Amino acid sequence: MWETPYFSYAVRELPKGCQMCVRGEKLVLFTTGACPRDCFYCPLSPWRREDVVYANERPVKRIDDIIEEAKIQEARGAGVTGGDPLARLDRTAEYIRALKEQFGEKFHVHLYTTGALTTKKALEKLYDAGLDEIRFHPDLFNPNSRLFRVEIENIKNAFDFDWDVGGEVPAVPGQGERIKWFAEFLDGLGAKFLNINELEFSETNLRNLLDKGYRPISDESSAIKGSLELGLEILRWGEENTSLSYHLCTSKLKDAVQLRNRLRRMAKNVAKPYMEITEDGTLRFGIAEYEDLDELYTLLVEEAEVPGEWLYVNREKGRIEMPEEVAVELAEAIEGDVRFFIVEEYPTWDRIEVERIPLP
Numbered sequence: 001m002w003e004t005p006y007f008s009y010a011v012r013e014l015p016k017g018c019q020m021c022v023r024g025e026k027l028v029l030f031t032t033g034a035c036p037r038d039c040f041y042c043p044l045s046p047w048r049r050e051d052v053v054y055a056n057e058r059p060v061k062r063i064d065d066i067i068e069e070a071k072i073q074e075a076r077g078a079g080v081t082g083g084d085p086l087a088r089l090d091r092t093a094e095y096i097r098a099l100k101e102q103f104g105e106k107f108h109v110h111l112y113t114t115g116a117l118t119t120k121k122a123l124e125k126l127y128d129a130g131l132d133e134i135r136f137h138p139d140l141f142n143p144n145s146r147l148f149r150v151e152i153e154n155i156k157n158a159f160d161f162d163w164d165v166g167g168e169v170p171a172v173p174g175q176g177e178r179i180k181w182f183a184e185f186l187d188g189l190g191a192k193f194l195n196i197n198e199l200e201f202s203e204t205n206l207r208n209l210l211d212k213g214y215r216p217i218s219d220e221s222s223a224i225k226g227s228l229e230l231g232l233e234i235l236r237w238g239e240e241n242t243s244l245s246y247h248l249c250t251s252k253l254k255d256a257v258q259l260r261n262r263l264r265r266m267a268k269n270v271a272k273p274y275m276e277i278t279e280d281g282t283l284r285f286g287i288a289e290y291e292d293l294d295e296l297y298t299l300l301v302e303e304a305e306v307p308g309e310w311l312y313v314n315r316e317k318g319r320i321e322m323p324e325e326v327a328v329e330l331a332e333a334i335e336g337d338v339r340f341f342i343v344e345e346y347p348t349w350d351r352i353e354v355e356r357i358p359l360p
């Protein structure tokens with residue numbers, strides 16, 4: 001077992017999909033929220049459980065939205081997710097094909113699925129569209145369910161195609177034996193890897209997880225106590241007892257490495273000249289807020305003599321944007337009802353504001 005430079009742990013080689021993901025090179029393509037399962041740890045919010053499509057944070061109406069988002073990110077691949085992407089098979093295959101046509105054969109596409117719908121025919125469609133890697137997450141912790149038996153049978157179909165096959169399941173404390181069973185099952189079929197996710201709570205699954213006795217590791221983290229330790233135990237066991245590759249993907253990897261790297265790639269393509277790109281990949285700039293934006297603009301240009309090209313009137317957000325230093329100077333010089341702030345935003349489609357510092 002080795003510790004990666006990304007706060008995660010691995011046995012043997014990292015799957016290709018993971019290698020690109022940690023560098024922020026994978027577009028997250030959510031092709032539907034529909035899913036045949038109802039995992040107690042499902043992190044999706046109720047509106048993501050609907051039949052919706054997103055490319056990263058961007059809602060998708062047409063294929064061009066996906067291509068545009070991939071270009072902004074300078075994506076070199078995509079992770080197709082859901083829900084279960086096979087619940088909308090034709091749409092999923094169409095998007096994979098479009099990405100391959102636009103960005104070339106080397107654009108690496110991996111896909112997550114429950115296995116409930118992976119018939120030979122369905123897999124053939126995905127293979128023909130160009131899918132490179134498939135990751136199964138069967139209902140391991142409900143071994144007596146009918147669905148689980150269907151999923152396990154269906155997983156076998158994936159080995160008829162020339163792509164990488166693996167598993168990906170969360171390390172649910174107390175379920176080590178089930179995960180080891182799955183590892184042996186995959187190994188016996190000739191799979192390449194098993195990825196294990198450190199279990200995390202979200203607003204949606206917190207109640208369920210607390211009711212079952214799971215607890216966050218601290219107030220600052222969304223990781224669940226005991227999950228990382230279980231993951232490490234499985235990796236040590238897997239190294240001895242199977243020939244699979246393993247990757248234990250931690251909550252810290254997702255926040256501190258993957259997201260940050262993706263933001264940095266996006267920031268350089270969306271930053272306006274008055275924005276500074278921070279180490280974390282956020283956009284930092286100054287803003288002025290006032291009821292009447294036209295009046296504010298006139299005040300800044302004519303009375304404070306700020307060159308017009310330093311200012312951007314953002315009517316949607318009801319503010320004028322400018323370089324940070326200009327806002328700092330103006331905040332000192334202008335008295336009255338105009339409010340000045342330094343803000344930091346994600347360079348994502350939804351432009352989430354992560355910091356707002358009022359200027360005196």
Ligand SMILES: C[S@@+](CC[C@H](N)C(=O)[O-])C[C@H]1O[C@@H](n2cnc3c(N)ncnc32)[C@H](O)[C@@H]1O
Nearest residue numbers: 041081082083112137168169170197198199200
């Ligand atoms: C977010 S899902 C997306 C695809 C699909 N919905 C699924 O569950 O397989 C991708 C992976 O996340 C993992 N996962 C699901 N719930 C999780 C949670 N609460 N914490 C950490 N990982 C989780 C599973 O191992 C799954 O393979």
Ligand code: SF4
Nearest residue numbers: 035037038039042083
């Ligand atoms: S398979 Fe994924 S989307 Fe479906 S219920 Fe489980 S965690 Fe949620």
